[in-house]
Amino acid sequence: MTPARLLQILDAMTTEGRLYERLEDNLVRCYACAHGCLIQPGRRGICRVRFNQDGILRVPWGYVAGAACDPIEKKPYFHVLPGRDVLTFGMLGCNFHCSFCQNWLTSQTLRDPSALVSEGYIQRATPEQLVAAAQRCNAPLIASSYNEPLITSEWAVDIFRLAKQQGMRCVYVSNGFTTPEALRFLRPHLDGFKVDLKTMQARQYKELGGALQPVLDSIKLAHELGLWVEVVTLVVPGFNDTPEELWEMARFLVSVSPDIPWHVTAFHPDYKMTSAPPTSTASLQRAADIGQEAGLHYVYAGNLPGRVGSLEDTFCPACRTRLIQRRGFSVLDYKITPQGTCPACGAVIAGIWSENPPPAAGGTWGQPRRVSL
Numbered sequence: 001m002t003p004a005r006l007l008q009i010l011d012a013m014t015t016e017g018r019l020y021e022r023l024e025d026n027l028v029r030c031y032a033c034a035h036g037c038l039i040q041p042g043r044r045g046i047c048r049v050r051f052n053q054d055g056i057l058r059v060p061w062g063y064v065a066g067a068a069c070d071p072i073e074k075k076p077y078f079h080v081l082p083g084r085d086v087l088t089f090g091m092l093g094c095n096f097h098c099s100f101c102q103n104w105l106t107s108q109t110l111r112d113p114s115a116l117v118s119e120g121y122i123q124r125a126t127p128e129q130l131v132a133a134a135q136r137c138n139a140p141l142i143a144s145s146y147n148e149p150l151i152t153s154e155w156a157v158d159i160f161r162l163a164k165q166q167g168m169r170c171v172y173v174s175n176g177f178t179t180p181e182a183l184r185f186l187r188p189h190l191d192g193f194k195v196d197l198k199t200m201q202a203r204q205y206k207e208l209g210g211a212l213q214p215v216l217d218s219i220k221l222a223h224e225l226g227l228w229v230e231v232v233t234l235v236v237p238g239f240n241d242t243p244e245e246l247w248e249m250a251r252f253l254v255s256v257s258p259d260i261p262w263h264v265t266a267f268h269p270d271y272k273m274t275s276a277p278p279t280s281t282a283s284l285q286r287a288a289d290i291g292q293e294a295g296l297h298y299v300y301a302g303n304l305p306g307r308v309g310s311l312e313d314t315f316c317p318a319c320r321t322r323l324i325q326r327r328g329f330s331v332l333d334y335k336i337t338p339q340g341t342c343p344a345c346g347a348v349i350a351g352i353w354s355e356n357p358p359p360a361a362g363g364t365w366g367q368p369r370r371v372s373l
Ligand code: SF4
Pocket: 030, 031, 032, 033, 034, 035, 036, 037, 044, 045, 046, 047, 048, 049, 050, 095, 150, 151
């Protein structure tokens, strides 16, 4: 497979975008993400999957580069239907180029020749097939993940519209580098918006191919629009792990809402960042302590299952009763009432909770299952 051949295949699976405006001289302006690319006829946006064909913005539609039924804890969402599965699909491409990307094979495939995926990754799909696949694996949720969903929002919305007609919840796993227009476009079809807050340093965001302020603005706006927001920070030694920076992140999140769950997760060397050491348990614990001291109600430590004490569990912020016990992606115990309250003191626990408890508390979920479409 050559890059030209891959683009030829992907360009055939596109439709006209909805997140753009047509300008004079057949120029288009895309606003699916905060790059706001101004694209000339015959040229591509920074993500490379959206392109200007004779004054029309063509955007990906009708394929996936991976689909699986995963535990919702893997996204990670800890306050959305715990213990349930989520049909997760991904495509190709990204608007960032993070050197520590853990999904680089699909996210960087159009930018980095060493990440050129084979034709076998790509599967034509329809929204009907994806919703049916979710129903077959008994998943009440659908997620756009694996690569950056913002750059393929039109496709996600067409799937989510159908999924919502079937009573499902729909979530994004995103870098949050978006625009108010895109968030408002998504809002009627979306329940959850998980954002990676990678650093508080504008310079570092620039190195990753983005910018800090649009991510902060998107977290705020998503919360104001009533989306359920969870935030993840991959704690990378030497990149974003000083106490000052972690305090700045935690204070920002508290200023939006102390009920936003903050997941501080452990880095392992990957892609181009192979010289930094993996995050230690002590370092993750320190980051979590900062989040709790800053006043966040729900702070979790991820990627080190069984090694971070109770930092995988959910506690009532009012009376400290343990409400959900987790190990990795498995829910071991679940006590939140069907009304979404603490059974001990009646406090409301922020999140999207099932009418029913997870299907088999104490069960052994945790393994992704590939699905056929
Ligand atoms: S999604 Fe972002 S990177 Fe891609 S074309 Fe639109 S503005 Fe540019």
